[in-house]
Amino acid sequence: MVLLHLQKLGIEHLELPDMRESISIMPFFIKYEAGLHLSNGIVYNLAGIQRYNNAFMTYEGKSFLTRFYLKIDKLQFEYNLQLKLMAIEGYGKVIGSLDDTIIYAELAVNVINSKLHLYDFRIIEFSNIHVQLNQARLIRDLTGLILSPITNLFKDRITTSIADGLKEQMQAVMDDFNNEDPLELRKFTKKLLSGIAGDSVKSG
Numbered sequence: 001m002v003l004l005h006l007q008k009l010g011i012e013h014l015e016l017p018d019m020r021e022s023i024s025i026m027p028f029f030i031k032y033e034a035g036l037h038l039s040n041g042i043v044y045n046l047a048g049i050q051r052y053n054n055a056f057m058t059y060e061g062k063s064f065l066t067r068f069y070l071k072i073d074k075l076q077f078e079y080n081l082q083l084k085l086m087a088i089e090g091y092g093k094v095i096g097s098l099d100d101t102i103i104y105a106e107l108a109v110n111v112i113n114s115k116l117h118l119y120d121f122r123i124i125e126f127s128n129i130h131v132q133l134n135q136a137r138l139i140r141d142l143t144g145l146i147l148s149p150i151t152n153l154f155k156d157r158i159t160t161s162i163a164d165g166l167k168e169q170m171q172a173v174m175d176d177f178n179n180e181d182p183l184e185l186r187k188f189t190k191k192l193l194s195g196i197a198g199d200s201v202k203s204g
Contacts, residue, residue, distance in 0.1 A: 016041030016077065017165035019157065023149035025085070034146070035084040036153075038094065041077060043166065048073025052102060063108040065119070072101040081133070083146065093134040096154060100127035107174075116174040122163035129155055 019038040024031055048071075055068035079094045106119040131151045154162075 013042040013044035014166060014169040016043060016079070016162055019079075019161065021153055023146065023153065025145040025149065032085060036150070037082040037084075038079040039082070041079040041162075041165075043075055043077045045074070045076040046072055047075070060108075062112055063110045063117075065106060065108045067104075067106050070103040070105065072098075072103065074099055075101055094131060094150060094154075095134055096129060096131040098123075098126045098129055098158070102126070115178045118167065118171045118174050121167040121170045123159050123166070126158065129158070 018041070019036075021036045021038070022033050023036055025034055050071055052069040052071035055066060057064055057066045059065070074097060076095070076097045078096070081092045081094050083090045083092075101123055102125040103121065104124045105121045108117045108119060109115070110117070129151065131147065131154060133147060133150075
């Protein structure tokens with residue numbers, strides 16, 4: 001339903017946060033620190049999304065809070081790349097994919113106004129990461145030296161800063177859900193609350 005709603009909004013990808021990092025490379029057995037700027041990142045082509053493991057629901061502070069996991073068979077990401085080594089700069093693109101990605105999410109539905117709020121949405125696990133570079137000549141000549149450090153960088157950032165950026169994007173989607181209510185949550189909440197009230201009257 002979320003993916004269908006994204007398509008309805010004309011959203012074909014989710015944006016990723018920019019990153020500025022430094023990586024160590026060793027051409028000719030001499031260690032250099034290279035500045036790395038990754039920008040205009042996106043996640044796209046999400047395939048094979050399904051619920052994973054058990055889901056749990058609790059009632060807290062006038063909201064139903066659901067904790068659940070999603071499994072995505074494959075997703076792709078890409079970034080524009082700027083590499084600065086001493087006084088030399090090179091530009092290119094990082095293209096990658098993740099296999100068997102597990103996402104943990106916490107989603108609350110307020111019973112008063114039926115609004116959705118995403119408390120958590122993060123990548124917690126994946127089986128494989130594939131990274132390749134599509135680059136200008138300068139970076140192409142250094143591919144063998146920088147590909148491994150960049151891959152290791154993504155392995156670390158996928159579950160931290162990149163996950164935080166995805167959460168912000170998904171909350172924006174939830175905000176749109178709140179405005180249009182495509183899941184008819186208001187109707188569902190009213191039915192649920194009326195059922196609870198009815199059971200209470202019978203019990204009394």
